[in-house]
Amino acid sequence: MAVGLYPPDQFPCIEGIRLSAVSAGIYKRTRPDLALIELAEGSNCSAVFTKNSFAAAPVQIAKDHIAKSNTRYCLVNAGNANAGTGLSGMDGGRSTCNELARLSHCTTENVLPFSTGVIGEPFPTETICRALPELYANLQADAWLDAARAIMTTDTVPKAVSKTVVIDNIEIKINGIAKGAGMIRPDMATMLAFIATDARVDKGVLDRLLTVSAGKSFNRVCVDGDTSTNDACVLIATGKAFNNEVNSINTGSYETLSNAISDVCSELAQSIVRDGEGATKFITIDVEGGKTADECLAVGYAVATSPLVKTAFFASDPNWGRILAAVGRSGIENLSIEGVCLYLNGVKIVEGGGRCITYTEEAGLEAMKNNEITVRIVLDRGDFSETLWTCDLSQEYVRINAEYRS
């Protein structure tokens, strides 16, 4: 059902990164469900995590480990979120890190754990530990797509994006993989995303690169409005390229790298929406003319999370009144409805609080037929604008989530 999203046939390597994936048996059926990412010694690593108060055990452990030590391994399982699992979940998560540290001759703090899947099930610590020797032995540079497949849950397509840029006349590579299709309304990071570059980047600059890039990409997508307990986004710089270290945000090389990483993050974030559970349409929401960025986002998310707007998109029904109603309940103070304009794929629909005189139902139906639709909302109150991405709400979404555990 993914909207305009196709898995890449092949995928380049990043010097300093090796990956691996195995079927550990976390799922009842045989499918890859455990992935490992190895960072060469000397790599820098930044991460942002969910703001959900019920942060999963792996999120709590990973936050602790990355604060204490350099990261050498990201260990990721699908099929079990290790969330709502209390102390035994914390113990289980730490045990898998311990076991991998033992195998790879590093310390427990060099390992970051990540989990995605059902919340509240006991964490299958033994199952994962049993699979670690094979997982570790299989590490190789060209296994990006294998890892992307192993971290999928309800995703129908593995999500992987690669870009190159030139810094100091050196070709720099950026690879990213991500997963996520439901419980998607990231707050500081997406479900799970791993981005790596071979560029030499200072650790503080890398943190900033991640915050900026995630802010405009993963934090701007929404499938169902539910913020996950397990969201995490990791940015790795292996430093294997021979560029001068990017050590300040006031340089041309920072800007070049930042734009490229933002592009990778945006494409990954959008691919999560394109593969949103039950999605049949990919919807871009542009909000312009706000007094602040926050009020643009409030309007955008009110529209993006409205079940009525989303079912209208599913039906290809230009029922624009539902969009207006969502704008109206978004909590903007003193919003003058006379100033609001609304466009669907360039067709002007609303002007002055009512139907635009040039609008015809036929033009609206024509715009809604597309499977990629841009909703443009002009508030006429200021100079701020924001863009976010969402999908429609279909009966398939309900079926997928009603049957998720069965």
Add this chain to the structure above:
Amino acid sequence: MAVGLYPPDQFPCIEGIRLSAVSAGIYKRTRPDLALIELAEGSNCSAVFTKNSFAAAPVQIAKDHIAKSNTRYCLVNAGNANAGTGLSGMDGGRSTCNELARLSHCTTENVLPFSTGVIGEPFPTETICRALPELYANLQADAWLDAARAIMTTDTVPKAVSKTVVIDNIEIKINGIAKGAGMIRPDMATMLAFIATDARVDKGVLDRLLTVSAGKSFNRVCVDGDTSTNDACVLIATGKAFNNEVNSINTGSYETLSNAISDVCSELAQSIVRDGEGATKFITIDVEGGKTADECLAVGYAVATSPLVKTAFFASDPNWGRILAAVGRSGIENLSIEGVCLYLNGVKIVEGGGRCITYTEEAGLEAMKNNEITVRIVLDRGDFSETLWTCDLSQEYVRINAEYRS
């Protein structure tokens, strides 16, 4: 599909109120779609309206009229919301008030207009005006259920509740009718509700009665999280009973009347949820132990509007991790997950941030099988508590709203 909701066979009258309903032809098919409520001279009337910035034309007109004059008539149409209709919608709404005022020999300001239906369609002023003579001629005291039926849109059951209380040894009657099944997350009032009593009540006290009653009833229900452009709730006191006027909130008669009106409002509000679009389950959410009422509501609404929680209820799946995830993203500062307990119909599921040791999946499945379920969330942070009501999210909700205009 309504959950445990049956229309009353018969319904008492309120002295001082007459009602009427006709098929005006606003819908393509023949069905009652226009209702009139007449208030005897000397009645007091209070109203609260939606806080949606895109308030419909009738909301704007009714607010203006009730501020200027005593209310004698509530004119209500289904099938067209007269919202997003700009100046022509305002003109159309006023024209229908004018025409009714001419027929009934009152002033335009004595008429409050109400509309519910599709947003953004031109308002059928002529169609409504043509039906007004028959509507006016048909007014009678025992037409409460006819009026309740005429204001339905996607409702499957007319909603009407009646209660009696004794004040000053006088039997006081309270009747209420309401409509609403989708776009339900009222903010100060529900889709449309009209409550009348024959009690003698001071206007200021009546305003207070309405605010208090609506606050704990219509403002505590949620079907899909979409706040309507047309929400309105009207409370009428005809004063035809011979009680001493209720003219202070510090009296026993105020308390008696307030409790009874709150009961009527709660039952009407809950009936809207029971008849929620596609609903198969009626869910009560109790949040206890909050530091403030607002944080209890934030938690309650995060759970009540989560598509993942709602689809789990539809599937009768005790996927309680989704409830925890919703609590976790509700924005409560410094929420200690160790303090949170969760119960489903009395079965303790979560304790100390993880699965309660006494919990079994069988007990959870048993609780979820019911079509009326209470979710109890204990925060252990303070003494505040709040209750709200919602329903599940089924494929039928998507079908209804995808096909709404077709």
